[in-house]
Amino acid sequence: MSDLTKMSAAQLAKAIAGKEASAVEVAQAHLDRIDAVDERVHAFLHVDREGALAAAAAVDAGEVTGPLAGVPVAVKDVIATKGVPTTAASKILEGWRPPYDATIVERLRAAGTVMLGKTNMDEFAMGSSTEYSAYGATNNPWDLGRIPGGSGGGSAAAIAAYEAPLAIGTDTGGSIRQPGAVTGTVGAKPTYGGTSRYGLIAFSSSLDTPGPCARNVEDAALLHAAIAGHDWRDSTSIPQPVPDVVGAARLGATGDLSGVKLGVVKEFAGDGSEPGVLSAFHESLEALVKLGAEIVEVSCPHFQYALPAYYLIAPSEASSNLARFDGVRYGLRVGDDGNRSLEEVMSLTREAGFGPEVKRRIILGTYALSSGYYDAYYGQAQKVRTLITRDFEAAFERVDVLVSPTTPFVAFPFGSRTSDPYQMYLADLFTIPTNLYGGPAISVPCGLSEGLPVGFQVMAPTLADDRMYRVAAALESSVGTLTPPAL
Structure with a gap:
C-alpha cells in the first residue's frame, strides 16, 4: 500500500498545496489501491478512472482550487453525478447516467476534490447491511465474511480499506453512522x-440527509464544511x-471537555446491546470524564417507539417517491412488445427492477397510506415523531449532547439476519431517533469487541453540529483511531 493512501485528507490537501505530492500521484495511488483490493471488498459499483485523473490534472495545472484540492473522494451511488452511472444499486436504474450534478457533487468539485467513483449500497438506501444491493454485497475490511453496515456500506468500506480518504454517504435512519461504527470509521449525519x-435519489424525503465519511473526525469536519450550506433548489434546505x-473538531482534539455535559440516554443503557459494545461504551465515558466532561443520565421515554414509527413513516414516503420508477421515462423497461398495456409494462418493470427489501417497504408504505388506515398508522407515527422531538428538546435543556452506542452489535456474518427483517432493522435502534428529530449525530470508533469495531454516537441539537464534532474529536484524542487488518 502506498504511503499516499495512508495519509489523512488534511495531510493530503497540505501535501498537494505544498507541492510535496501531485494530485495525479495521489489519485493514481488510490486507483492502484482499488485495483489491488476492491475485488475482495467490492466497495465500488463504478470507478471513474479517466474522470479522476483528469480532475487531478486540473488541480495540478492550477485550474481548480479549494480547501480539499486534489483529495480523492468516493460518492454513494444514490447521488446524481453528471455522465457517471448512478443506479442507487438497483436494476431499475441500471446504466442510467444523469444529465446533471447533485448540489453535493457541485460542491465537491468546487472544493477541488477528485471523485474516484460511485460506491455500493443497499438498493435505494433500504437496508442495514449492503446485502440488498442488486449488484452484490460489500465486504467488511475487518472480516470479509461480515457485513460493512448499511445502507452506505460501500462508502464506509472504501474508507476502511484505504481505497479513499473521504466518502459521501446518506443517512435516513443511520445509514452513515451504522456503517461507520462496524467498519471502525467516522460517519456524520448533519x-x-x-x-x-437536490440530486439525491429520494428514499424518505423528510429523513434523507447527505453527510461525510472519513477515517478521523477532522477529515469528516472538513468534508462536512465543503458540502454544507443553503441551497435554493432544495425546499427543505436551511438558510442558516x-x-x-x-x-470545533480541532478544539476537541486538544482533549479539553471542561464544562461539557453529556447525557447518557437511559433507554439505551443496555437493552439488546452486546456486552462487548456496552463495555467499550462505558470505557469511553470514563475517558471523557477524565477530559473534564460531566455525565448526566437522561430519560427519553418515547425513544422506544422510534423504530416502529420510523418503519411507518419511511416506507410511506418511499412508496410515494418510488412511484416515479415506472419504466416509461428512464431506466429499465420490461415487456414493452407492443402487445401490453402501459399498466402491464409498469408492473413487469417494477417486478423485475425492484429487489425484495424495496418491494417489502413499498408494500408497507402503501398499506400505511391507504384509505381507512392512514390515521391509524401513518398519522399515529407522526404523532410519535413529535413526542420524540420533545424528548430531545427536554434533554438538551439539561445537557449539551446525548451519547449512546451507535449500534447494539458489531458487524454480523452475511446471511445471519436477512431471513428476519426485524432483526435487521434493530441495527438502527440507536440511530433512528435522531433522524425523526432532525438533529445532527456522529459515530466515532471507541474500541473493539471480539476484534471488531464498536462505534460511539454523539447526538446534538439541531444546527449545533459543531458540538458533536468537539466531543467526537475529544474522544478520538483519548482512544485513537482504528486500523483494520491488512488486506
Missing part, C-alpha cells in the same frame, strides 16, 4: 436541511450559516 438533497465544525 442537521436535516444542513446539506442539500454552517456551524464552524472544523474549528
Whole structure:
C-alpha cells in the first residue's frame, strides 16, 4: 500500500498545496489501491478512472482550487453525478447516467476534490447491511465474511480499506453512522436541511440527509464544511450559516471537555446491546470524564417507539417517491412488445427492477397510506415523531449532547439476519431517533469487541453540529483511531 493512501485528507490537501505530492500521484495511488483490493471488498459499483485523473490534472495545472484540492473522494451511488452511472444499486436504474450534478457533487468539485467513483449500497438506501444491493454485497475490511453496515456500506468500506480518504454517504435512519461504527470509521449525519438533497435519489424525503465519511473526525469536519450550506433548489434546505465544525473538531482534539455535559440516554443503557459494545461504551465515558466532561443520565421515554414509527413513516414516503420508477421515462423497461398495456409494462418493470427489501417497504408504505388506515398508522407515527422531538428538546435543556452506542452489535456474518427483517432493522435502534428529530449525530470508533469495531454516537441539537464534532474529536484524542487488518 502506498504511503499516499495512508495519509489523512488534511495531510493530503497540505501535501498537494505544498507541492510535496501531485494530485495525479495521489489519485493514481488510490486507483492502484482499488485495483489491488476492491475485488475482495467490492466497495465500488463504478470507478471513474479517466474522470479522476483528469480532475487531478486540473488541480495540478492550477485550474481548480479549494480547501480539499486534489483529495480523492468516493460518492454513494444514490447521488446524481453528471455522465457517471448512478443506479442507487438497483436494476431499475441500471446504466442510467444523469444529465446533471447533485448540489453535493457541485460542491465537491468546487472544493477541488477528485471523485474516484460511485460506491455500493443497499438498493435505494433500504437496508442495514449492503446485502440488498442488486449488484452484490460489500465486504467488511475487518472480516470479509461480515457485513460493512448499511445502507452506505460501500462508502464506509472504501474508507476502511484505504481505497479513499473521504466518502459521501446518506443517512435516513443511520445509514452513515451504522456503517461507520462496524467498519471502525467516522460517519456524520448533519442537521436535516444542513446539506442539500437536490440530486439525491429520494428514499424518505423528510429523513434523507447527505453527510461525510472519513477515517478521523477532522477529515469528516472538513468534508462536512465543503458540502454544507443553503441551497435554493432544495425546499427543505436551511438558510442558516454552517456551524464552524472544523474549528470545533480541532478544539476537541486538544482533549479539553471542561464544562461539557453529556447525557447518557437511559433507554439505551443496555437493552439488546452486546456486552462487548456496552463495555467499550462505558470505557469511553470514563475517558471523557477524565477530559473534564460531566455525565448526566437522561430519560427519553418515547425513544422506544422510534423504530416502529420510523418503519411507518419511511416506507410511506418511499412508496410515494418510488412511484416515479415506472419504466416509461428512464431506466429499465420490461415487456414493452407492443402487445401490453402501459399498466402491464409498469408492473413487469417494477417486478423485475425492484429487489425484495424495496418491494417489502413499498408494500408497507402503501398499506400505511391507504384509505381507512392512514390515521391509524401513518398519522399515529407522526404523532410519535413529535413526542420524540420533545424528548430531545427536554434533554438538551439539561445537557449539551446525548451519547449512546451507535449500534447494539458489531458487524454480523452475511446471511445471519436477512431471513428476519426485524432483526435487521434493530441495527438502527440507536440511530433512528435522531433522524425523526432532525438533529445532527456522529459515530466515532471507541474500541473493539471480539476484534471488531464498536462505534460511539454523539447526538446534538439541531444546527449545533459543531458540538458533536468537539466531543467526537475529544474522544478520538483519548482512544485513537482504528486500523483494520491488512488486506
